[in-house]
């Protein structure tokens with residue numbers, strides 16, 4: 082057993098390394114290279130660099146990595162106060178001297194402990210990978226909420242701490258896609274904060290709005306009043322009424338001097354003259370020029386997106402621990418299954434049908450308890466193949482009228498129609514046996530925990546409620 | 557039965573001199589002016605087209621070669637619902653080199669929204685809006701100020717046009733360089749809608765379709781309809797556009813005449829308009845129109861009747877004919893009626909029946925003969941056969957009473973200056989200056 086040091090001790094072999102309380106701290110100086118591959122060997126990273134640019138780069142590199150051993154690593158900043166958002170949000174603490182490590186230690190210990198709870202599996206899609214990352218990071222930091230903040234450098238104008246770091250400015254609109262998936266999958270709840278308008282060409286949000294000539298889009302224009310002289314009905318731009326001698330306005334039609342607005346004349350409108358193309362018009366066009374790609378957007382065509390504050394749901398927390406493998410969209414592509422929405426609708430009709438005829442239909446749920454562990458041993462191609470094989474095998478046991486859907490990557494729902502409950506139970510058990518055999522041959526060292534339940538469909542409850550009751554234990 | 561027998565024997569007993577004594581009004585008014593003179597005019601018109609056919613051909617060639625820009629201006633208030641149809645009807649025009657300018661005179665409905673979207677989609681070339689209504693003349697003048705064309709066409713938004721109408725209304729400018737304005741042929745589109753629209757169709761057929769060919773032929777054509785008129789841009793510049801209405805169509809025609817230009821009627825440039833569909837609406841419209849005879853002929857432009865500087869005999873005749881047949885004879889009719897009551901009290905019924913018979917027969921003769929002179933019709937002639945007898949009541953009584961009231965009100969009370977057709981801010985000035 083190793084001694085647990087209670088003093089902060091610089092390592093003898095490596096001047097980058099400090100040992101304290103049984104943890105190793107790795108210091109990065111701004112004279113170092115930008116490579117951060119070595120950090121996996123240490124528990125905590127301390128950045129000690131006078132150069133904010135360098136610091137930002139290092140933070141982005143670590144937090145933007147796709148390996149949890151990198152992106153979850155606790156990072157502390159030493160002796161640098163000039164660093165601003167969004168980077169300070171990606172840090173676990175700021176120190177003014179190494180002594181302060183003692184103060185921050187409980188927090189670091191907590192993070193490192195929580196990381197141990199997490200299961201990581203290789204995800205079926207890029208979106209799923211990012212979602213897993215967000216969920217794990219938030220779990221490890223015990224964060225329940227993620228609030229975006231205004232960021233001049235963000236492509237969409239708002240930065241979501243652990244999410245935005247994965248994208249370059251040009252692809253930052255992807256952040257909103259990921260958030261939408263998380264909301265659809267009910268991993269997060271949202272609270273509206275703001276709306277942003279994004280360029281139709283490059284989807285960034287740094288736009289310059291201005292009034293332009295409707296013909297040539299130039300904003301170089303002059304405006305003047307239109308004057309109506311009542312006695313003679315002459316109407317024209319005010320320039321028609323001006324003379325070179327004095328400031329009086331004289332009517333070009335009847336030569337009278339205009340006296341009193343509202344009495345002998347008025348100004349019913351204005352007119353604009355484009356100095357670029359000579360076009361004369363009353364209404365400017367409003368255009369939004371993209372400061373990133375220079376595209377001049379029609380204001381009506383801009384993409385409007387909501388910016389929401391997010392908070393993790395119960396499902397999100399469970400998924401972060403068990404490993405988030407795949408989005409529903411990924412699973413929809415597995416042959417032999419239907420979308421969850423379709424499944425719901427079909428069940429609704431089945432209930433209606435049962436009201437008319439006196440048949441029996443059943444709803445079965447199959448749940449793989451340690452799916453995260455199972456998935457983590459496979460790359461995403463293998464996962465997909467495994468799921469396909471599994472569904473194909475299950476289908477063989479079932480009458481063709483049955484419908485299969487993925488409730489999540491670890492939970493399968495089956496509607497077994499027009500069979501007595503007893504037979505449905507038997508079929509389900511046979512499927513479980515089959516699945517267990519399949520899993521055990523594929524994952525030799527794993528103990529497979531499969532759970533299942535079968536219920537008869539009742540006409541008394543709604544389809545949604547029946548699904549909910551069935552899966553409530555297996556999120 | 558007895559009355560009819562008596563009536564027939566009465567007719568048989570009438571000698572020419574007695575006929576004239578009793579039916580002089582019919583003879584001067586209907587037979588001489590609106591049948592014989594019209595017939596002569598129509599024949600002369602035909603002859604003139606034939607003898608000048610080469611000149612017309614040259615005009616067509618020159619027009620085609622020059623292909624001038626024509627500016628179409630459409631002023632109006634709350635006309636949004638008509639604008640799209642108008643734009644579509646214009647897009648069918650055989651003549652392509654035109655710009656379309658819409659002027660919204662303070663609409664309080666969705667007109668600006670409709671027009672702005674049409675402008676954005678390039679279906680109209682210019683659109684101007686006055687937030688504050690200024691009246692029709694000011695709206696037309698605003699449009700005029702921004703025209704770029706060599707010729708100006710003034711349209712009403714609720715009308716539609718034959719697809720060669722623009723071409724046909726511009727052509728006369730190439731036929732005679734002294735022509736300053738050309739009027740289009742306005743026909744009633746909704747002639748089937750109600751009795752009153754049918755009667756108006758017959759009336760337009762006579763007074764516009766035929767009447768204007770004749771007055772144009774004699775050089776005394778005096779009103780270019782606001783619904784469809786074309787003007788030379790340089791002439792419009794000279795006369796500085798429209799003056800305050802109501803009756804600005806007639807007014808601008810006089811102004812063009814006064815500045816020495818001819819006015820021409822183009823019967824083949826056809827425009828269809830929606831006539832008022834109830835007697836009440838019609839009475840209101842005519843009450844407004846008829847007042848302008850007093851206001852413009854007898855007041856604003858009375859100088860035409862006197863041998864002052866710039867006196868023109870043709871303009872004098874144009875005015876004189878107008879005043880004689882519309883104003884004087886209108887009041888003469890009452891005189892005629894009193895004459896009958898006092899001098900032929902026993903024959904009143906016979907005279908009325910005979911008049912009815914005479915006017916109706918004349919109506920049928922005109923329908924038949926003048927029908928031969930009509931090239932383009934909006935309705936088959938036979939459609940109107942059952943309605944001809946009613947024209948006596950419509951024209952002889954209904955319109956006469958409306959006209960009498962209008963003349964009376966304008967002569968003694970200057971009623972037109974209070975017409976809500978113009979915003980008050982402008983009427984005040986018109987009244988003050990007697991415009």
Ligand SMILES: [Zn+2]
Pocket residue numbers: 310312313314315332333334335336337
């Ligand atoms: Zn003036």
Ligand SMILES: [Zn+2]
Pocket residue numbers: 294295296297298299355356357358359360
């Ligand atoms: Zn321009």
Ligand SMILES: [Zn+2]
Pocket residue numbers: 280281282283284285371372373374375376
């Ligand atoms: Zn852009």
